Amino acid sequence: MSRFTGKVAIVTGGGGGIGSAVVRRLVSEGAKVAVADVFLNSAEAVCEPLGDATIPVQFDAAEPNSIEAMVEKTVEHFGRLDILHNNAAMTDPAKHPLDTDAVNIPVEIWDEIIDINLRGYLLGCKYAIPHMVKGGGGSIVNTASNSGTAGDLARIAYGASKGAIITMTKYIATQHGRQNIRCNSVAPGVVLTEALDATVPGLKEVIKRHILTPEFGDPDDIAALVAFLASDESRYITGENISISGGGLVHQPHYADLLDMMQQHLS
Numbered sequence: 611m612s613r614f615t616g617k618v619a620i621v622t623g624g625g626g627g628i629g630s631a632v633v634r635r636l637v638s639e640g641a642k643v644a645v646a647d648v649f650l651n652s653a654e655a656v657c658e659p660l661g662d663a664t665i666p667v668q669f670d671a672a673e674p675n676s677i678e679a680m681v682e683k684t685v686e687h688f689g690r691l692d693i694l695h696n697n698a699a700m701t702d703p704a705k706h707p708l709d710t711d712a713v714n715i716p717v718e719i720w721d722e723i724i725d726i727n728l729r730g731y732l733l734g735c736k737y738a739i740p741h742m743v744k745g746g747g748g749s750i751v752n753t754a755s756n757s758g759t760a761g762d763l764a765r766i767a768y769g770a771s772k773g774a775i776i777t778m779t780k781y782i783a784t785q786h787g788r789q790n791i792r793c794n795s796v797a798p799g800v801v802l803t804e805a806l807d808a809t810v811p812g813l814k815e816v817i818k819r820h821i822l823t824p825e826f827g828d829p830d831d832i833a834a835l836v837a838f839l840a841s842d843e844s845r846y847i848t849g850e851n852i853s854i855s856g857g858g859l860v861h862q863p864h865y866a867d868l869l870d871m872m873q874q875h876l877s
């Protein structure tokens with residue numbers, strides 16, 4: 611039997627790079643999945659080849675009522691809820707560049723990012739957990755980021771939202787564990803989705819110097835980890851944050867420079 615036979619999941623940001631890979635992975639292992647996104651057409655495009663195993667749901671992570679409606683629509687349609695993958699994040703290309711540093715970030719950009727990325731995840735949990743408890747338990751997997759565990763030159767609001775997701779995950783695991791709710795986060799390093807590759811050319815070469823694996827990870831690598839955490843195979847893991855980044859954060863900061871130096875020395 612497949613790992614998710616009889617299970618129902620919601621994947622937020624399901625129309626995007628990582629979310630759509632998670633949807634396909636869960637469905638391939640027997641789950642029914644609500645593909646939830648602010649852009650209905652992206653959700654529909656993901657659902658189309660997957661047929662009755664999925665439904666597209668339009669929602670806006672900035673709007674509390676629409677998060678509640680997303681959960682209710684899923685339960686109404688599929689009859690239960692076992693898995694929530696909170697994965698949507700503010701990705702508006704017109705606003706992203708305004709997420710800079712403490713001095714320069716406009717207050718409204720800070721608020722919008724925190725509302726979508728952090729409050730949106732909290733509210734997903736708020737409305738999903740009672741349905742999961744009713745069904746005997748469930749697994750929540752939040753997409754954080756390595757940006758939530760270390761500083762960077764830009765994106766202070768994004769990083770703060772992701773760091774808070776890692777902490778919130780531990781609170782949810784602690785407060786609802788005895789109700790058979792597990793909650794974990796995954797923290798990708800740079801994953802070359804089509805969108806990212808197109809918007810930040812050159813990023814690949816910069817990041818490649820700092821990862822330990824020969825190849826970059828792709829959305830299917832993240833999906834494999836999310837599926838493991840969503841499944842009963844990880845039943846003894848809760849409250850954890852798992853970095854998935856080719857070892858990008860496990861080495862000394864001078865790793866890439868030292869490697870260059872050693873190679874120059876040998877040539």
Ligand SMILES: NC(=O)c1ccc[n+]([C@@H]2O[C@H](COP(=O)([O-])OP(=O)(O)OC[C@H]3O[C@@H](n4cnc5c(N)ncnc54)[C@H](O)[C@@H]3O)[C@@H](O)[C@H]2O)c1
Pocket residue numbers: 622623624625626627628629646647648649652669670671672697698699700701702726753754755756797798799800801802803805806
């Ligand atoms: N790609 C990476 O390198 C990377 C690295 C670390 C973490 N992440 C995280 O992974 C998750 C998925 O990112 P991705 O790379 O697949 O990006 P993506 O842009 O491909 O997908 C994000 C999805 O979220 C949706 N979305 C945006 N605002 C929304 C809102 N207000 N309400 C509902 N949906 C909304 C978008 O429409 C999109 O489909 C995000 O949480 C992101 O922060 C990505």
